[in-house]
Amino acid sequence: MPPEPTGGPPAEAATRLLADGPSVINVGLESFATELAGQDRPVVHVDWVPPAGGDPRLARLLAKLLT
Amino acid sequence: MSTVLNEVRRGTYLDSVALMRISGAIRSMDGVDECGLMMGTPANLRILADAGVLAAEGETAGPGDLVIAIRARDAARAAAAIAEAARILSRPKRTSGSGPAAVMPRTLRSAVAALPGANLALVSVPGAFAATEAMKALAAGLNVLLFSDNVSLDDEIALKAEARARGILMMGPDCGTAIIGGVPLAFANAVTRGDTGIIGASGTGIQEVSCLVSNGGGGISHAIGTGGRDLSREVGAITTLTALDLLDADPATRQIVLISKPPAPEVARTVLARVSRSPKRVVVCFIGAKDLDLPPNAVAGATLEDAANLALGRPVATPASLSRPTASGKLHGLFSGGTLAAEAQLILSRAGLAVASNAPVAGSAPIAEAHGRHTILDLGDDAYTIGRPHPMIEPAVRDAHIRAALESPDCAVVLLDCVLGYGSHPDPAGHIARLVEARPPGGPRIVASVTGTDADPQSRTLQVERLRAAGIEVPPSNAAATRRAVELLTQATPPERR
DSSP: OOOOOOOHHHHHHHHHHHHHHEEEEEESSSHHHHHHHHOOOOOEEEEEOOSGGOOOHHHHHHHHHHH | OOOEEEEEEETTTOOOHHHHHHHHHTTTTTEEEEEEEEEEOOHHHHHHTTTTTOOHHHHHHHSSEEEEEEEEEEHHHHHHHHHHHHHHHHHHOOOOOSSSOOOOSHHHHHHHHSTTTEEEEEEEHHHHHHHHHHHHHHTTTOEEEEOOOOOHHHHHHHHHHHHHHHTTOOOSSSOOEEEETTTTEEEEEEOEEEEEEEEEHHHHHHHHHHHHHTTTTEEEEEEOOTTTTSSSSTTTTHEEEEEHHHHHHHHTTTTEEEEESSOHHHHHHHHHHHTTTSSEEEEEEEETTTTTTOOEEEEEEESSHHHHHHHHTTOOOOOOSSSOOOSOOOOEEEOOOHHHHHHHHHHHTTTOOOOEEEEOOOOEEGGGGGGTTTEEEETTSHHHHSSSSSSOOOGGGHHHHHHHHHHOOTTEEEEEEOSSSSSSSHHHHHHHHHHTSSSSSSOOOEEEEOOOOSSSTTTTHHHHHHHTTTTOOOOSSSHHHHHHHHHHHHHHOOGGGG
């Protein structure tokens, strides 16, 4: 079921994103980070590789164990 | 006799766009017939096998291994292609971002440590891993733009519930576009900043409206993408409601444009009830929706163009109508943008034309019933992009469809879109123009729209000029292009007389 509409003040983390502009951690397509860096936006690209040898189910289990 | 040669790089990963670019460079080498660089997932190995480039060594690759697969005129050229791929792959990886060059962090946690003040994770890893990475980002307190598709509905609900509990904005999955504080993210355009906020379930819908507003003298405060399923009954508009809270509270936003395909009825009621409490004017563009019960502070725009005109305080365009019956020729619409394809279908249907599509909206027939109907294909649909780049990144994936339409005896008008901006191909108009210029004289008329601005890396003006030089008509919007296509259908010489 849909949640009740909030209509209240938005939370701080999201408000600060709009107020400050994005400061980005890029995980995936490196071209996105390159384009942000080209616009002088703060960005750090993660040298991501598929975890668990590329097995998504094992990767999910590992992530749960580590958090 | 051609030679197929494979090399497997164990434990080597590159993203799909980087691999596509290397594949393109290798494919252009003399004597190379086909080239595929892919991670060795079972689906990718099937694609390589179907393309006739998989050899025994390639078959040994696992999902964490990179396969370089070549088919060339002879063994020497195949070996040279493998060597060139190896040379490109051996280039040191770039570091990106501000601050001194450093080794790239391998984990999200170390990246956060390297960028104090980080407030957004832009996640575009393959879908099977995307939810895991997005959840790590939420746990680190980051807002998330999840670009990846193929994320399950259950994962989407879990991610959005987590984000709501943490007071975080969760854009996506399958969020192709956002503009935050004037910064284009993923596939977005360089638009003027202004007082119109956008909340959109569709990437190209946000792109078209933001560009029309910007090109029309207005500006965008923020454009927040929600992902295509946000207004489904199951997800219940979690991100849309968060975005309404944010834009309501944002002093830079005077009015809000809400873009989506028609939502589930109970979700539409919830969202419109929330809209009624907004202190701001809201333009509601639920493309194709009828009889919306809107609150007094809201107005309805039936198309993306209508939504942009309403935001600009302009009258909406008169819908297309047939001045006289069409000749027997058909319209073939070949789109890279899904919502642009939806808007075109709506305009054609409202003009009284029978339309079929692989992504039909209300009033259109499924593509299996295309006979005797005008057709609109969304070539960015998942069915066309498995193992291939999206046509906004690589326009060549649309070539075969355009050639077929231009040579089709029943085609009177070809309707295209050309989407510019960050993330898109550097010269989509040039690609289309070269293809069109190579055709024999005569044949169908061609109409195209160009979604973009002059501040985009490709420059809208230059792209429009390139298309016009190739004899392609370029009206000012996708809706206007579709109306022009309707006009041309009534003027077209019946194909049998050509």
